[in-house]
Amino acid sequence: MAKVSAMDIYKLLPKTNCKKCGEPSCMAFATKLQNKEIDIDKCPILNTPKFEENRKKLIEMISPPVKEVWFGNDKKKCVMGGDEVMYRFELAFFNPTPIGIDIADTLPDEEIKNRAKYIEDFTFERTGEKLKLDFIAIRNASNDAEKLKNAIKIVQENTEMPIAICSLNPNNIKEALDVVKSKPLIYAATEDNLDEMIKVLKEAKKNGKNFALVLSSNNVKTLKQMAAKCLANGIEDLVFDPHTYPENIADTIDNFVMIRRSAIERGDKYLGFPILGLPINAYYYVKNKENLIESFIPDKEKAAGIYEATIANVLMNRYADALIMHGTEIWELMPVLTLRQAIYTDPRKPQAVEPxxxxxxxxxxxxxxxxxxxxxxxxxxxxxxxxxxxxxxxxxxxxxxxxxxxxxxxxxxxxxxxxxxxxxxxxxxxxxxxxxxxxxxxxxxxxxxxxxxxxxxxxxxxxxxxxxxxxxxxxxxxxxxxxxxxxxxxxxx
Ligand code: SF4
Missing domain, CATH: 3.40.50.11600 (Rossmann fold)
Incomplete structure (x- = not known):
């Protein structure tokens, strides 16, 4: 797809150079809008009836091929997607990959509380920037709605972290939505539960609930069909989980790249959504495997953490817009957060401090x-x-x-x-x-x-x-x- 130029944008602006947007001219505003450095609402003239049509055209024109989807609350938002290019040097990648850590609802209350607080407080500083984790993925490991609700309540009472609710049971999701206070990421609708999930979520929407929904399938065509069905039912904030296979990461990457290429290079609207990677699968793959690499790293917990961090970085390099992980050791998270910082610095701007x-x-x-x-x-x-x-x-x-x-x-x-x-x-x-x-x-x-x-x-x-x-x-x-x-x-x- 041809990239929108500043001139394309300028043609639809009022061209009065009135400076009300804070820019010296409409052309300067167009350049900033093209680079995502200014909001379209900063031009008050575009909000007048005379320019209503132009505003609509502009919004369509500057909307990225990968939809920006967010979840969270007023204090903390996880924004995913929003990218316009396949390669960072062509422009920049936007919205650093939010990284979430799982908490199983089968843990004792005190452990849920401590793990949640640890995730919220986790931070280390690199080149003057505080690198942090972004959300908590509450896993309905019990498949019990009460336990899921209890875990959500504990996390909400003790942190301000955005929440992902992870359950394949639509009924448990329905109950969880009653207690969740912010806009959650819901994981996940599958081919099997899609109809039931849509029913539950349409009802929740009617009751004023807001959410982003993960669609999960290892088949890209199926994901596309699922997205079309959700959109037809008014569920528009979607995220794809094309499955993370720790035993066959090449297939996983193929799916990630196929989705992103279809959205950016072919303009496929049904595949223009953020992608969720699950390095947590790599953690449990190693943890549960007998004699995997024990002769090389005898400590299974460490081996699982190392493999999880490796897969997290591989996926982030290939378009993962959000990640769910399990490990919380600093040696595991540091390389992941450092790579994220490197990928999402703007290559057009030198990273400089005040001389x-x-x-x-x-x-x-x-x-x-x-x-x-x-x-x-x-x-x-x-x-x-x-x-x-x-x-x-x-x-x-x-x-x-x-x-x-x-x-x-x-x-x-x-x-x-x-x-x-x-x-x-x-x-x-x-x-x-x-x-x-x-x-x-x-x-x-x-x-x-x-x-x-x-x-x-x-x-x-x-x-x-x-x-x-x-x-x-x-x-x-x-x-x-x-x-x-x-x-x-x-x-x-
Ligand atoms: S406020 Fe709008 S019309 Fe005025 S200079 Fe800025 S872009 Fe142009």
């Missing part, structure tokens, strides 16, 4: 001055390494447009002119009584240029920021004294 001067520890006038770049991964790695190793220094962060050290050296941003500007802007010369600048080893070739332009003495440090602490402990006092002697400063103090 400037950052004191690390409590630096004084004798502390070293170290210069790095404002690529956020570099910055947070450097700061993390320095804090871990109790490094005290003044960290100068150069504006390289979000490029890493070696890339900005090659591209000419890590240079004398920019270093001079940074030194002047940060007034670092007022904070230290020396003029020594430590450069990363990867920037060694810029030493002459920086010395010429700034008048500072450059010292080439280490290749890796984790070695800086050791480097300073061994060398900094000597470097500082030699510099002061050379500049006759020791006697003047």
């Amino acid at each position: 400037g001067l950052y004191p690390i520890g409590n630096p004084d006038e004798n502390s070293p001055v170290i210069m790095t770049t404002n690529f956020s991964l570099t910055y947070y790695t450097v700061v993390g390494d320095f804090e871990k190793d109790n490094v005290t220094c003044w960290l100068l962060v150069l504006d390289t447009g979000g490029r890493a050290v070696d890339v900005s050296v090659a591209g000419g941003q890590y240079c004398g002119e920019n270093a001079k500007k940074l030194i002047e802007e940060t007034k670092i010369e007022e904070k230290v009584n020396h003029r020594i600048l430590i450069l990363p080893a990867l920037a060694a070739s810029t030493r002459g240029d920086i010395e010429d332009k700034t008048g500072w003495t450059c010292v080439v440090g280490t290749r890796d920021s984790s070695q800086v602490g050791e480097f300073l402990r061994k060398n900094w006092e000597r470097i500082l004294n030699e510099w002061k002697e050379k500049n006759n400063l020791n006697n003047k103090q």
